[in-house]
Amino acid sequence: MxxxxxxxxxxxxxxxxxxxxxxxxxxxxxxxxxxxxxxxxxxxxxxASKDELIVAVLHHRTTIWDAGLATTSERATSARERILAIFDFLDAWFREPDFRGCAFINAHGELGASSSAVVDAVREQKRTFQEYVARLVADAGAPPALAPQLAILAEGAQTTAAISGSPDAAHQARAAAETLIDGATGRLDR
The missing domain is CATH 1.10.10 (Arc Repressor Mutant, subunit A)
Structure with a gap:
């Protein structure tokens, strides 16, 4: 046993x-x-229930997500590059053969109306991701308003990649993030 x-x-x-x-x-x-x-x-x-198992799976997914972001971020040499590493992480993930979109968005779509425990787990993961992005934005010396914009780009890229079946959304979101970061920080050179 x-x-x-x-x-x-x-x-x-x-x-x-x-x-x-x-x-x-x-x-x-x-x-x-x-x-x-x-x-x-x-x-x-x-x-005790399938809901409890689903929440445990979502916590497991959070650990995988956080580790993937951290590993990709470690290679970055500047605060700006750490932000952009989010989109590099997404690009690699979108290219995995078993990519089916964001497990949190998927679970919320299936069970959001019927399981408050699942909603709470999904919201917690999204909140902690937004806090992570906010820390990176602060480290880059950019205005706080940039953080939710970048988080939305990442979330939208996940949904777009899943629906389109193409990893191109990560590259497009990264380009948009560069434009937002450069505009927010006044950076004109590239």
Missing amino acids: IDEKTAREAVIRAADELFYTRGVQAVGMDAVRTAAGVSLKRIYSLF
């Missing part, structure tokens, strides 16, 4: 893959059980 932490991680990973690929509502707990190799009884001892 696997320990609780290992079982929990297996269930979250399996549910994450299934939810992201098929959609949250299309996946039953039997499918999660089969993919995770963990009994339903054990799953329900780890997660």
Whole structure:
């Protein structure tokens, strides 16, 4: 018998893959059980409900998102480049063969009207991303009003890439971000 932490991680990973690929509502707990190799009884001892599992998956996705942003940002050599690294991260993500859009936007679209726990988890992730962008903007010495503009560009790029099936939205959003940053900071040279 696997320990609780290992079982929990297996269930979250399996549910994450299934939810992201098929959609949250299309996946039953039997499918999660089969993919995770963990009994339903054990799953329900780890997660009291499917909603609780969905929230755990969203927290897992937040960890992946934050780590990806941090890794991409580490290569940047200036505050401006750290902001633009957001769009480089998106470009790499959009090119992954299993890209299906933002799991948070997808979950909100499926369950926003029926699950306050999912709405809260999605809003928390979006809020922390906006705070991350605001810190980068402050580090760059740009006006605070730039942060929500850049966050909207990133969010819009995710939706556009998912719907169009093309990663080009990241490059286009990066170009728009450069224009916004340069305009906000008075930078005329490139």
